Amino acid sequence: MDNATTGKQKLLEGVTTYHWLVLILASCGWLFDCMGQRIFVLAREPALRELLGATATDGEVKYWGGWATAILLIGWGTGGILFGMMSDKYGRVKAMLATLVAYTVFSGLSGLARNGVEFLIYRFLCGMGVGGMFGAATTLLAESVPPRFRTMALGLMQTLSACGNMLASALSLGITPGAENFWGRWSGWQVLFFVGVAPIILGVPILVILKEPEPWKKAKAEAARGEPGKKVGSIPDLVRHPRWRHNLIIGVCLGLAGMVGLWGIGFFSPELITTALKNRPLQAQEITKPAEAIATLKVPANPAVAYLKSKLSPAVAAQLEPAGAADNPVVQEALREDLNRLIQDGNLYDTEAFKTVPLKKSTQNLVKLVQSKGDKRDIVFLNRQLVEQLFPGAISELQRTIDKSKGRGTFVQDIGALLGMLAFTFVAARFSRRTAFLCAFLFGFTAVSGTFYGLKTETDIYWMLPLVGFGTLSAFAGYSIYFPEIFPTRLRGTGVGFCYNTVRYLTAPFPFLLGWLSTMMPFRTVAVIMTSIYFVGIIALLWAPETKGKPLPED
Numbered sequence: 001m002d003n004a005t006t007g008k009q010k011l012l013e014g015v016t017t018y019h020w021l022v023l024i025l026a027s028c029g030w031l032f033d034c035m036g037q038r039i040f041v042l043a044r045e046p047a048l049r050e051l052l053g054a055t056a057t058d059g060e061v062k063y064w065g066g067w068a069t070a071i072l073l074i075g076w077g078t079g080g081i082l083f084g085m086m087s088d089k090y091g092r093v094k095a096m097l098a099t100l101v102a103y104t105v106f107s108g109l110s111g112l113a114r115n116g117v118e119f120l121i122y123r124f125l126c127g128m129g130v131g132g133m134f135g136a137a138t139t140l141l142a143e144s145v146p147p148r149f150r151t152m153a154l155g156l157m158q159t160l161s162a163c164g165n166m167l168a169s170a171l172s173l174g175i176t177p178g179a180e181n182f183w184g185r186w187s188g189w190q191v192l193f194f195v196g197v198a199p200i201i202l203g204v205p206i207l208v209i210l211k212e213p214e215p216w217k218k219a220k221a222e223a224a225r226g227e228p229g230k231k232v233g234s235i236p237d238l239v240r241h242p243r244w245r246h247n248l249i250i251g252v253c254l255g256l257a258g259m260v261g262l263w264g265i266g267f268f269s270p271e272l273i274t275t276a277l278k279n280r281p282l283q284a285q286e287i288t289k290p291a292e293a294i295a296t297l298k299v300p301a302n303p304a305v306a307y308l309k310s311k312l313s314p315a316v317a318a319q320l321e322p323a324g325a326a327d328n329p330v331v332q333e334a335l336r337e338d339l340n341r342l343i344q345d346g347n348l349y350d351t352e353a354f355k356t357v358p359l360k361k362s363t364q365n366l367v368k369l370v371q372s373k374g375d376k377r378d379i380v381f382l383n384r385q386l387v388e389q390l391f392p393g394a395i396s397e398l399q400r401t402i403d404k405s406k407g408r409g410t411f412v413q414d415i416g417a418l419l420g421m422l423a424f425t426f427v428a429a430r431f432s433r434r435t436a437f438l439c440a441f442l443f444g445f446t447a448v449s450g451t452f453y454g455l456k457t458e459t460d461i462y463w464m465l466p467l468v469g470f471g472t473l474s475a476f477a478g479y480s481i482y483f484p485e486i487f488p489t490r491l492r493g494t495g496v497g498f499c500y501n502t503v504r505y506l507t508a509p510f511p512f513l514l515g516w517l518s519t520m521m522p523f524r525t526v527a528v529i530m531t532s533i534y535f536v537g538i539i540a541l542l543w544a545p546e547t548k549g550k551p552l553p554e555d
Contacts, residue, residue, distance in 0.1 A: 014146040019153075021209055022144045025202070026137040027157045029096055032199035033133045034164030036107050038410075039196050040123065041267065042168060043189035044068055046178040050187060051116050064116050069511055071120050073263065073504040075127025080501020083132025085235070087493030092140035093210045095493070097203055099136055102129025104200040111186070111193030131504065134480070135497035142484035142492070143213035147551060151481055155425025158480040162418035162473065169411045171195060215552070219490040238491050238498065241555070247486040250544045251499030252506075254437060254482075257537025258475035259503045261444050264510030265452070265527050266472035269413060269465055270406045275523055276455050277402050279380045281340045282387075282395070284333070289394040291326035294335060296391055298326075305390050307353035312338050343383040359389060362399070401458075409461040416469030421477035423470070432548045433482050434541050437475060441541075444471035445534040452527035475537070485547035488555045 048064045079099070087095035106126035113119040138154060145153045171192065179188035186194070238244050287293060298320055300306035309317065316338040325331045342348060349367055359367070363385045370378050381398075388395045420440070428436040447467040455464050479500055487495030510530070517526040 013148065015149050018209075019145045019149070021205075022141055023153050023157065025206055025210060026096075026141045027160045028199075028202055029100055029133050029137050029206070030157055030161050031164035031167075032202065033099075033103055033130055034161040035168045035199070036103050036126065036164075036196045037130060038165045038168035039107070039171070039192050040068075040072065040110075040126075042172045043177045043192045046187070047110075047113075047119060047189040047193075048116060049178075050189070051113060051119055064120075066512055066515065068120055068123050069263075070508040072123045072127040072130075073508040075124035076131035077501040077504030077508075078131070079128025080131035080135055080497040080504070081235075081494075082128070084135040084493045084495075084497020084501070086132075087136045087139055087497070088216075088490065091212045092136055092143070092216060092493065093206065093212055095132065095136040096140060096210075097206050099129045099132035100203055100206065101200065102126065103133065104129070104197045107193050107196030110196075111190035131501045132497070134500055135493050138480045138484050139216075139493045139496055140210070140213060142552065143215045143489065151429045151548075152425065154480045154484070155421065155428065155477050158477040159418060159421035159425065161476075162414050162421065162469075165414045165417070166411060168192075169407060169414065173407060215489045219488075222490070234491065235494060235498070238487075238494055243553075243555075244487060244491060244495065246543070247545065248495060248498060250540050251483055251486060251495070252503055253540035254475070254537050254544070255479060255499050255503040256506055257441055257534050257540075258444070258472070258479070259507040260510050260533040261448060261531065262472045262476075263507050264514060264533070265448055265530050266413075266468055268511075268514065268527065269409060269451075269468060271523070272452055272455055272527075273405050273409055273461060274402055276460070277398070277405060277458065279344075279377055280398075280457075282336055282343060282384070284336060286396040286398075286401075287332070287336055287394065288396055289391075290332040290335070293391045293394040294320055294326040294331065296394070297335075302356055304350075304353045304357045304386075307350055308342070308348065308387070308390060311342050311348070313341075339387060343387060344380055346383075347379050348383045348386050354386070357389065360385070363389065405458055405461055409465045412462055413465040413469035416466030416471075417473035418469075419466075420470035420472075420474030424474040424477040425481070428478060428481055428548070432546055433478065433485075434544055434546055437478050437482075437541055437544070438538065440471070440475040440478060441534045441537045444475065445531050447471035449528045449531040452524050452531075482547060485550070485552060486545060488553050490555075492552075 044065050045061060048061050048068065052060060052064060079102070083095050083099050086098065103126050106122050106129065110119060110122040110126060113122055137157065141153055141157060142150055175182065175188050175191050175195070177187075177189040177192055182188040183191050238248060296305060297309050297312075300309055312320075312335075316334050319325060319328075319331045319334055347370065349370070363382070366378065366382045366385065369375075370382050384398050388397050420443075424436050424440055427439060447464075448471055451464040451468050455461065483496040483499050484492055514523075514526055514530060517529075
C-alpha cells in the first residue's frame with residue numbers, strides 16, 4: 001500500500017492546477033472533434049439521400065457517401081499537415097484554436113448544404129479542422145506537463161475521445177438523422193450538424209487559460225537567432241535528417257495499420273449488422289399480435305392480403321378457419337413457419353395485388369431495385385417488408401430492429417474502444433510502447449477478422465463489437481503517446497501531424513476497395529482479407545525506437 005501511494009505521488013509530482021487545465025482543454029478539443037466525426041458517420045446517408053433528391057438510387061447515395069468519406073479523410077490529412085506546420089511556426093495554442101473554429105463552423109455549414117457538391121466541400125473543410133486538432137492538442141499537452149505524467153496525460157486524452165463518439169451516438173437517439181422536419185423545416189441530420197457547432201465556446205477558455213509551452217518558445221527563439229539546422233516546422237528538415245526520417249517512416253507504418261483497420265474495416269460494422277440481420281427468418285417474438293394477424297388473413301381486407309393468403313400452404317390455410325384458431329399457439333407457429341417459407345422463396349410482390357396498398361417510400365424504392373436487379377437478398381428483404389405492411393402493428397419492422405441494433409452496437413463498440421485505449425496506456429506505461437503496439441495490432445487482427453467472419457445474430461453484436469472497438473481504437477492511444485516522443489520540439493507538430501494525418505491519404509481508397517471487392521466476393525471475406533494490414537504495423541515495430549522512460553528528443 002505504501003509503495004502504491006509512493007508511486008502515485010511520484011507520478012503526480014510537479015503536476016499543478018494549470019497542468020490539469022491543459023489536460024482538460026486538450027481532451028475536450030479532441031473529444032468534441034471525435035463527436036463531429038461520429039455525427040458525420042451517422043448523418044451521412046440521410047443527408048445525401050435528401051440532397052441528391054427523391055430520384056437518387058441507393059447505389060448513387062452510397063457512391064456519394066464513399067466520396068464524402070474519402071474527401072473527409074483527404075481534408076483530414078491536409079489539415080493535419082498544414083495545421084501541424086502552423087503549430088510549429090506560430091504556436092500550439094493558436095493552432096488549436098484555429099482547428100476548433102474550422103471543425104465547428106464547417107460542421108454547421110454542412111447542415112446548410114443545398115446539394116451534394118456543397119456537402120462535399122464543407123466536409124473537406126471540416127476535415128481539415130478535424131485533422132489539425134489532434135497534432136495541436138497532443139503537442140501542447142506533451143510539452144506542457146511534467147515528463148513522468150506525460151504518458152498518462154496523453155493516454156487519457158485519447159481515451160476520452162471515445163466519449164465524444166458515444167456522445168454523438170446518444171444525441172442521434174434523440175435527434176433521429178433520417179427524420180423529416182425534426183425542428184421546424186430542418187431535418188434531423190441538419191440539426192445534428194448544427195449541434196456540432198456548440199463546442200466553439202471552448203475557444204474562450206483556450207484563449208484565456210492556455211499558454212505556449214516553454215520548449216516551443218525555446219525552439220522558436222533558436223530558430224529566430226538563425227542557428228543552423230534549427231528551422232521550425234520544416235518538412236524538408238524532417239525528411240532530410242536520417243533519424244527523423246526513420247521515425248517518420250515508422251510512424252506512417254504504425255498509423256496506416258490502425259487507420260485502415262478502423263476506417264477501412266472497423267467503421268463498417270453497421271454494414272456488417274445489416275448483412276447479418278437483413279435476411280434472418282421471422283422470429284416468434286416479432287409477431288407481436290398473432291391473433292390479429294390470423295384474423296386479418298381469415299377475412300382479407302384488400303387484394304394484397306387475399307393474394308398472400310392464396311400463397312399459404314393448403315394445410316396452414318385450413319388451420320386458420322376454425323373458431324378459436326387465432327388464439328391457438330400451434331396455429332400461430334404454423335403460420336410463422338409458412339410466412340418464413342414465403343419470405344425466403346420467390347417474390348411476393350404483385351403489381352395488381354398491391355396497387356391499393358400505401359407502401360412506404362423505402363419499400364417502393366426496394367420494389368424498383370428488385371425489378372431492375374433481382375438480387376436474392378433484396379427480394380427476401382422486400383418480401384419481409386411487404387408482409388410487415390400487410391399486418392401493420394402485428395409484425396415488428398425488421399428495418400427498425402436493424403437500425404436500433406446499429407445504434408446500440410455502435411455504442412458498445414465505443415465502450416470497447418474506451419477500454420482498449422485505457423489498456424494500451426497501462427501497458428505502454430508499465431512495460432513498453434512497442435509491447436503495447438504489438439498487443440494492440442495482434443488483438444485488432446484477431447478481433448476484427450473474427451467478428452466480420454463470425455457475427456451472425458443480434459446477440460453476437462453485443463459481445464463481438466466491443467472487441468472490435470477495443471482492437472481498432474487501442475492503437476490510437478499509442479499514437480497520442482508515441483508520436484510526440486519521436487520528434488524534436490522544432491519539428492514535433494509537423495512530425496505528429498504528418499504521421500497521424502498523411503496516412504489519411506493512404507487510407508482514403510480502402511473504403512472504396514472494400515466496396516469494389518465486395519462485388520466480386522462476399523463482404524465478410526473481403527473484410528477478413530483486409531485485416532492483414534495490421535501486419536504492416538507489426539513488421540514496422542522491428543525498427544521502431546523504444547521511448548519509454550526517455551526524455552523528449554532534441555537535436
